[in-house]
Amino acid sequence: MGGRRPQRADARTNRERILNVAEEVFGKGGQSASTEEVARLANVGIATVFRHFPTKAALLEAVLVQRFDRLREQAETLFHAPDPGAAFFDFFSHLVADAAGKIAIAEALFEAGGDHDGDAAQASDGLRRAVGALLQHAQRVGAVRDDVELPEVYALLVATSRASARAHLEEEVRDRMLTIIFDGLAPLRNARAQLKT
Template identity: 70%
Template sequence: MARRADAQANRERVLDVAEDVFGHGGKSASTEEVARLAGVGIATVFRNFPTKAALLEAVLVRHFHRLTAEAETRLDAQEPGEAFFGFFRHLVADAAKKIALGEALLEAGGAADNDATEASRALSRAVGELLDRAQQAGAVRDDVELPEVYALLVGASRAVAHASLDDEVQSRMLGIVFAGLAPAAGRA
């Protein structure tokens, strides 16, 4: 059954606000705050999302889908290396929000194997495709595999999210990571 246009608009507004509220407030943010800022009643929030965990999962799934779509738009880039490194940089810049959402979901009792997990896997596959294309173009060393890249992504992301690195330090850190991922001829 199709949702009424106003009901769909309310649902999307709740998701938008929840992403911002939980993305900045993490597990301390509340569904009441989401309802207030979205301009809807708490009943509207719970009619769409019966639990805080359900709301957070929907927000995280949507967030992962957007990141995956962005990665996929970069797959046909003229410069696969720039596409890969640019997306790596984007994921690190986005990390604080993604980490806060994930932690809030776990705190709210979200299941370990849920739609967010599958959406995360889809993002990982898209990053893997960007990596493959960058390697085929000679922009990334060919002895690097996705697990190593993801470990670097997680480490850099957590550093940016939890150590409050300023833009200059973050840029230099990523420069070091990217130099390590470059083919031998591209390393100093």
């Protein structure tokens, strides 16, 4: 008994292609993009999609887990960067730029902050933790104000990601937006506090 044959080669490649196509399709059209379009662009029947991913939600979740994990790994790579300040700001910029045109990802990143459980929420949490570590390192070297905490920083990260996810936001405007936020995160604000009195 138990003589289970291994997965067939074509099944494996199909699953992978579906996942990649789904990332693009959901990225461009959001969660409301149709499963049929994913199948068509992957040169695959609709049934094949559902065979590999029992529901549309499962497919979306698989896409998200893949993406979140990838981002988390990138963040972890920067844990031991020589300049933690640059590491933090670079990762912030990179994530926001990366979100351009990735509607579903940005949305999910956003909602996963909440109550939903499941693999995607778990992966999202891992990313959040990694960002938290980057933030702490940056604060330790004085590149970021000590009095800011992860929740508001992450909220800003998510908000700007979502903002650049949809069209109509030129790269230049996005950068100027980030400049403002980065200025707000920088320390030495108290120069003004003394003035204000």
